[in-house]
Amino acid sequence: MAEFIRFDRITKFYGPLCVVENLDLGIAKGEFVSLLGPSGSGKTTLLMMLAGFEQPTSGNILLDGTAINAVPTHKRDMGVVFQSYALFPHMSVGENVAFPLQMRGLGKAEIAERVARALDMVQLSALAERRPSQLSGGQQQRVALSRALVFEPRVVLMDEPLGALDKQLREQMQLDIRDLHRRLGLTIVFVTHDQSEALTMSDRVAVFNKGKIEQIGTPRQVYDEPATRFVAEFIGETNLVEGVVEAVEGAEANVRLTSGAQIVSAVSGTVAPGQTVYLSIRPERVDLTEIRGDARNCLETEVTDSVYQGDHLRVQLQNAAHPLIAKLGRRSREFPPGTKVYAAFSAGDCRVIVP
Amino acid sequence: MSAGLSRTGRSLILLAPLLVFLIGFFVWPLFSMMSQSVSDTAVLRLLPRSAEVLPGWDRKSRPTMPMQTALMEDLKAVDDDQALGDMVRRLNSARSGFRTLMSKTTSALGDPANPPADLVSIDKRWEKPEFWLAIADALSPLTDRNLLAAVDLGRNAAGDIEHLPADQSVNRVILVRTFWIAALVTFACACIGFPYAMIAASLHGWKRDLMLAAVLLPLWTSLLVRTAAWFILLQERGLINDLLQTLGLIDGPLPLIFNRTGVIIAMTHVLLPFMVLPIYSVLITIPKNLMPAAASLGAHPLRAFMRVLLPLSFRGVASGSLLVFISAIGYYITPALIGGPGDQMISSIIAFYATGSANWGMAGALGVVLLVATLLLYSVYARLSAEEPGRR
Amino acid sequence: MKTIMKSGILAAVAVALSASLVSPVFARDLTVVSWGGNYQDAQRNIYFKPFSEKIGKPVLDEAWDGGIGVIQSKVKAGAPNWDAVQVEAEELALGCADGLYEKIDWDKMGGKDKFLDSAVNDCGVGAIVWSTAIAYDGDKLKEGPTSWADFWNVEKFPGKRSLRKGPKYTLEFALLADGVLKDELYDVLATEEGVARAFKKLDELKPNIVWWESGAQPLQFLASGEVAMASAYNGRITGINRSEGKNFKVVFPGSIYAVDSWVVLKDAENKDAAQDFIAFASLPENQAKLPEFVAYGLPNKEAAAKVPAEFSKDLPTDAANMTDSISLNVDFWIDNAETLTQRFNAWLAQ
């Protein structure tokens, strides 16, 4: 796909504080990219620079191949959905949605028609006369969304738009937005610090840490093949175990743990024998058996705790040197504490991460 | 039941100081001002006998003997100097000359050695019907003459309302001027105060504090000092003219003082805080992201301002304007010291009636006119700010 | 806890209420009220402080700007917080007729014959004789005006003029400028034609007039060059010459003089002490000190005789200054002030 938006070596300082550091990122037309990262990692700042509210300290932002650093916000043609919606309290829902069209000098009839369509799309036609303060949080959110979409912007930017909603509504809205994205072919840049939200919705996820992108890839890539320890820990839960590489064969490596056990693991980057690395083992990939099976990796452990969590069973294990966590499916049998078990997993369920 | 009663009782006790304060400082003065402007008992109280005789008079011919006797009897019976003073003041304001006439008459009546036969023998002026007319018209306990006079109206001999002659008609001109000056000052305050409040609200920390302190500072110095300072700045060889001339911007000094310009400048300065503070307090409650939102939706900064910030801060502008306007119509010192003869405002007229001639009736009536105008204005304001559903 | 709070509030209210009721029990010191500025500074030195030392009690002094309404509202409210007040002639006449003042104990004052006739009144004792006259800067105008006709002559003496905003004095000066003789002045002004004539004369000068309202203003205007000449209180003119080394001139011919008097407010708490104070301030040896500070004439004849020649030449009561000056007609103004003020304001607003 052709690149539509490009951040070209963007750096942003607030006074002495470096918030975004030498960042490169390309986004294709029609793509849904999430910016995911902990609080203060510079996600909003990047979005604000794209919308034109902030200027990068250095570097260029290109849209369709042309630099837009000098273009003021109101000429950038980007729809922004703010975390707190930023609806105009003195205008009705309809007037809010009509606002961007009026700014573009459209005719009355056309505005009315497009407003009606935009509200229909988010199922709010019945509430067009209400003031934002008379709406629920989810309804306000949908107004903000339809206001950002009604003028068919080139890009839609969303800054944690679902942050204020409860879990159920949030999940509903996630699906709604994804649906809209598919239907309208929008280019969306979506900021969140909720990893499951990012994984559910995006084509690609950019994981932020301290003003840098740690990894960018499809949800499956960032989850299954974390490139760094930060990504592995930030996305989902994982077991991180230290070890030394003994041998590398193709895409697999032999790693000796401090407990002496040997593990065969998939490798994403390049490692050399003798290197100290971490192994990331996703808990839900760990199987527990009482007899040693034929899995590639099998660790002798003892159950220290076992917690029923509804959709899964969370089992705490103690290996000779490392604690381990395993998440078992509901159908699995229970293991009382003290039980000696084997933790088994394949080479592909395990990743070598260079620290 | 009894618990409820004691609750009410207790809250009444707690409210009592507030109620006493409100009644003592707001209700009572307003009430007494209004009653002063319509009550007219100063003459009736002292001249009961004349009040019986005078209605029979034809209001044109020479005063009859019974009229004179009744008035003499009444005057002899007066033993309260202050009440007499009130009566004389009331009569003199209707008809110049009563002051000297009355003091001459009362001292002649008080002389037991040679009692006068009639009033005309004391002073020829008692022959003239005008003086008797003034008494006859002052004998009803309620009057509208002050209220009418406050807007340059009066009753003619036949009792019909008509305009006062031009050389007595000053209040209406001055009232209109007062409202006009107040409106100009309000406008100037809004023009300066809004951007000022906007900048202050967009700043943080000490910069914001500094801006607010700067606008509040004038409130901490006395009005007289501030006005005097403006005098020094604005005069023909004052700082501003000197500066402009040294810079070569003007050839001769600008007329900044003893005219409307000076009054507006000085009053705007003095009243600015009353505009800035309400606007500021509304502005800081407006979410910070609305203007960026408008920009992202394609609004040029100016249009975003007109469509978003201005309507949202309207409430602040309206209450600021109301405060400034209402304070401005009561101004007295500043127009007196900085203005020219054409900039006199209604307060100076009220002050003249109150302190200069102790004519509380007229002072009260003009006060009532101002009060009514202010209330009208307030109702417009209340109407406007109520027309904002969903913002309550 | 609740009862403690309740009784606490009740106690606070009670204290506040009783404080306002009880306070008159604490005696107020003798309070003397005058016209402020350097005149009152001088009075403080030669009257207030020495009198306070004599009686061994403090004497408070306050300043006011005149107005019979002020006196009336104080006396009517009962227990006025002023005792002795220096008032203008009109306030004396009005207030005396209205019973706002105590009667003067003339025996205490040393007898009526010790004073100028115009300084003797049932309710007041003359304090000063002062005059409103043309003032101009002698350094700027070598050949100054000598009459009100000159004051009106903007061709011969270019520049603005300053007059007190109000009909009193202004109408008189206009008639004098129009050629009315000083002896006929108030007869003319008493007629409708006379008033019209005065306003007509004022019309001529109107574009050139800067009006003043407080006594310091005309001198300020003269000093800044804002106006070429002004009507001003003679004491202030001499005062600024002495304190700031100015060379302002007073034109006594055509000036109008009046007497300010001490009065005692009716039922004032310290009315006896106030009479004693007035007697003290009227003693020739005390009064004679005044002209050194402010050039006001002295109503006590004996005191006037004691003033050294260097000061007495500036006083309105000096024989040379008296010849062509005019005495303010108080009766005329107490009858006509209200109507003429209304008319003056209407004229001003045109």
Ligand SMILES: Nc1ncnc2c1ncn2[C@@H]1O[C@H](COP(=O)(O)OP(=O)(O)OP(=O)(O)O)[C@@H](O)[C@H]1O
């Ligand atoms: N206007 C500003 N002035 C100074 N520092 C700022 C400003 N805006 C943001 N920062 C700082 O920049 C850093 C990144 O902020 P940013 O808002 O981009 O974080 P974020 O990733 O959006 O975090 P969150 O998830 O909490 O919204 C933070 O440390 C923040 O304190």
Ligand SMILES: [Mg+2]
């Ligand atoms: Mg953020």
